[in-house]
Amino acid sequence: xxxxxxxxxxxxxxxxxxxxxxxxxxxxxxxxxxxxxxxxxxxxxxxxxxxxxxxxxxxxxxxxxxxxxxxxxxxxxxxxxxxxxxxxxxxxxxxxxxxxxxxxxxxxxxxxxxxxxxxxxxxxxxxxxxxxxxxxxxxxxxxxxxxxxxxxxxxxxxxxxxxxxxxxxxxxxxxxxxxxxxxxxxxxxxxxxxxxxxxxxxxxxxxxxxxxxxxxxxxxxxxxxxxxxxxxxxxxxxxxxxxxxxxxxxxxxxxxxxxxxxxxxxxxxxxxxxxxxxxxxxxxxxxxxxxxxxxxxxxxxxxxxxxxxxxxxxxxxxxxxxxxxxxxxxxxxxxxxxxxxxxxxxxxxxxxx
Numbered sequence: 266x267x268x269x270x271x272x273x274x275x276x277x278x279x280x281x282x283x284x285x286x287x288x289x290x291x292x293x294x295x296x297x298x299x300x301x302x303x304x305x306x307x308x309x310x311x312x313x314x315x316x317x318x319x320x321x322x323x324x325x326x327x328x329x330x331x332x333x334x335x336x337x338x339x340x341x342x343x344x345x346x347x348x349x350x351x352x353x354x355x356x357x358x359x360x361x362x363x364x365x366x367x368x369x370x371x372x373x374x375x376x377x378x379x380x381x382x383x384x385x386x387x388x389x390x391x392x393x394x395x396x397x398x399x400x401x402x403x404x405x406x407x408x409x410x411x412x413x414x415x416x417x418x419x420x421x422x423x424x425x426x427x428x429x430x431x432x433x434x435x436x437x438x439x440x441x442x443x444x445x446x447x448x449x450x451x452x453x454x455x456x457x458x459x460x461x462x463x464x465x466x467x468x469x470x471x472x473x474x475x476x477x478x479x480x481x482x483x484x485x486x487x488x489x490x491x492x493x494x495x496x497x498x499x500x501x502x503x504x505x506x507x508x509x510x511x512x513x514x515x516x517x518x519x520x521x522x523x524x525x526x527x528x529x530x531x532x533x534x535x536x537x538x539x540x541x542x543x544x545x546x547x548x549x550x551x552x553x554x555x556x557x558x559x560x561x562x563x564x565x566x567x568x569x570x571x572x573x574x575x576x577x578x579x580x581x582x583x584x585x586x587x588x589x590x591x592x593x594x595x596x597x598x599x600x601x602x603x604x605x606x607x608x609x610x611x612x613x614x615x616x617x618x
Contacts (some may be wrong), residue, residue: 269355269357270357270358270359270571271304271305271333271359272304272305272358272359272360272379272382272469273304273305273306273358273359273360273361273362273378273379273382273439273618274305274306274307274356274358274360274361274362274442275293275305275306275307275308275362275364275375276308276310276352276353276356276361276362276363276364277290277307277310277352277363277364277365277366278288278291278310278312278345278348278349278350278351278352278363278365278366279307279309279310279311279312279314279366279530280311280312280313280314280318280342280345280366280368281314281315281316281318282314282318283314283316283317283318283320283321284314285367285489286309286318286322286365286366286367287321287325287422288367288369289364289365289366289370290307290309290322290325290370291325291366292369292370292371292402292561293307293370293375294307294325294328294329294332296370296373296375296376297329297331297332299331300569301375301376302331302332302333302381305332305333305358305375305379306333306334306335306356306357306358307332307333307334307335307441308334308335308336308337308339308352308356308357308434309322309335309337309354310334310337310339310348310351310355311335311336311337311338311339311344312339312342312345312348313330313338313339313340313341313342313343316564317452318402319338321505322334322336328369332556333416335355337351337355338617339351344458344459345461346457346458346459346460346461346462346463347455347458349363349463350437350449350454350458350463353442353445353449353467354449356442358442359441359442359443360382360439360440360441360442361415361439361440361442362378362436362440363432363435363436363441363464364435364479364486365435365436365488366499367405367489368395368435368436368486368487368488368489369398369402369435369485369486369489370393370485371403371484371485371487373485374393374485374486375542377393377481377485378393378401378439378485380389381401381415381479381481382439384479384487385417385477385479385493387476387477388417388475388476388477388478388479389440389441389444389471389475389476389478390424390438390439390440390441390471390472390475390477390478390479391438391439391440391470391478391479392428392437392439392478392479392480392481392486393411393436393439393481393484393486393548394408394409394410394412394480394481394483394484394486395408395410395431395434395436395437395486395487395488396408396409396410396484396486396487396488397409397487397488397489397490398487398488398489398490399435399489399490400401402489403487404486406484406487407430408482408483408484408485409428409437409488410428410431410480410482411427411429412427412480412481412482413482414482415479415480415481415482416478416479416480416482416485417477417478417479418477418478418479419476419477419478420586421472421473421475421478421517421518422512422518422522424478424517425469425472425513425518425519425522425523425526426519426522426525426526427480429525430526430528430529430533432465432468432469432509433462433465433502433506434511435464436486436488437468437615438468438471440467440468440475441471441475442473444470444474445470445471446537448470449469454466454467454533459465460505460508460509461496461501461505462501462505462506463591465509466509466512466579467484469509469512469513469516469518470516471515473517473518474542478581492494493610496524497552497556497596498537498547498551498552498557499534499552499556499557499561500556500560502530502533502534502537503534503560503561503564504560504564506516506527506530507527507564510523510526510527511523527564527565530571531565531568531575532572534561534575535574535575535578537550538575539578542578542581543581543586543589544577544581544586544589545586546552554579554580557579558571558576558579561575
C-alpha cells in the first residue's frame with residue numbers, strides 16, 4: 266500500500282461511463298505493480314452515476330488489493346468542473362494527474378511518468394503526451410505534442426506554444442499540487458466552475474509560476490475521439506477558450522503565443538463546422554448559425570477568415586454532401602485522411618461530466 270503521502274495521485278473524475286471506465290481502470294491498474302504501488306494512489310470520483318459505475322470501481326479494487334484505490338461518490342451530480350476541483354483537493358499525492366474516464370493510459374505510461382518526476386525532482390509539470398483514437402487505443406495516432414525527443418524546459422511560453430490547443434485536454438499534464446495549494450485554499454478557482462476548462466486554468470497557473478516542465482516524445486495516453494457530451498461548441502471552444510487565453514496573457518504568457526493559439530483555433534473551428542455540415546457528425550454540439558456567428562464576431566470581430574471561410578461553410582448545401590468523397594478523390598485526398606483532419610481541434614476531453 267502507498268505511504269501516507271504518495272508521490273503521485275492518479276485521479277479519474279467519472280460520470281455514467283461504466284464500460285469506458287472499465288477499460289481506463291484496467292489500463293492503469295495493470296501497470297501498477299508492487300514497486301509502483303508504493304508511490305501511487307488511484308482516486309476515483311463518481312459524479313452520482315446512475316449506471317453500473319460503482320460496481321466497476323468495486324471490482325477494480327477487488328482485483329488490485331495491492332493498490333491504494335480510493336473512491337468518492339457524490340450524492341448528486343456536481344458538474345464536471347466541480348468534480349475536477351474536488352479531485353485535486355482530495356488527492357494525497359505530491360503530484361496530481363487528472364485522467365479522463367474514457368482515455369486509455371498506454372503500456373509503460375505509469376513507469377514513464379514516475380521516471381520523469383524522479384529525473385527532474387525540481388520540476389512542477391509533466392506530460393505523457395497524447396494521441397487520438399477512434400476504434401482502438403493501440404492504433405497509430407498523431408501526437409498532440411510534436412517532439413523529436415523527450416523535452417525538459419523552464420520556458421513557459423515554449424510549453425504553451427508547443428501545447429497550443431492541447432492545453433484544453435484534461436489528461437495532458439500532471440502537476441505538483443503544492444504549486445496551486447494556496448489558490449485552492451483561497452477558493453480562487455470557484456469562478457472557473459462552469460467554464461469547462463477549470464483544469465486548464467490550473468495548468469496555466471502551474472506553468473506560470475512553476476520551476477520546469479518535462480514531456481515524453483512518445484504518446485502514452487490515447488484520447489478517444491468524438492466522444493463528446495451535448496454542449497455548445499461555440500460557447501465552450503470560442504467564448505470560453507478566448508477567456509482562457511486572455512487569462513494566460515494576464516498571468517504573464519507571451520501575447521504573440523496567445524495570438525497564434527487563437528488563430529489556430531479558427532482552423533480547428535473550420536474542422537468542426539466541416540464535421541457537422543459536410544460529414545453530418547457531432548450535431549449535438551451545434552447550437553445555431555446565429556449563435557455561432559455572434560460568438561465568433563464577439564471574439565474575433567471582422568476577421569476575414571470568419572466571413573470568407575467559416576460563415577460560408579455554415580451554409581454548405583446538404584444536397585452536395587454525397588459529392589464530397591468524389592471531390593476528395595479527384596483532388597488526391599482520400600476520405601479517411603480528410604475525416605482524420607476534420608477530427609482535429611480542442612476536442613471535448615475537457616468537458617467530461
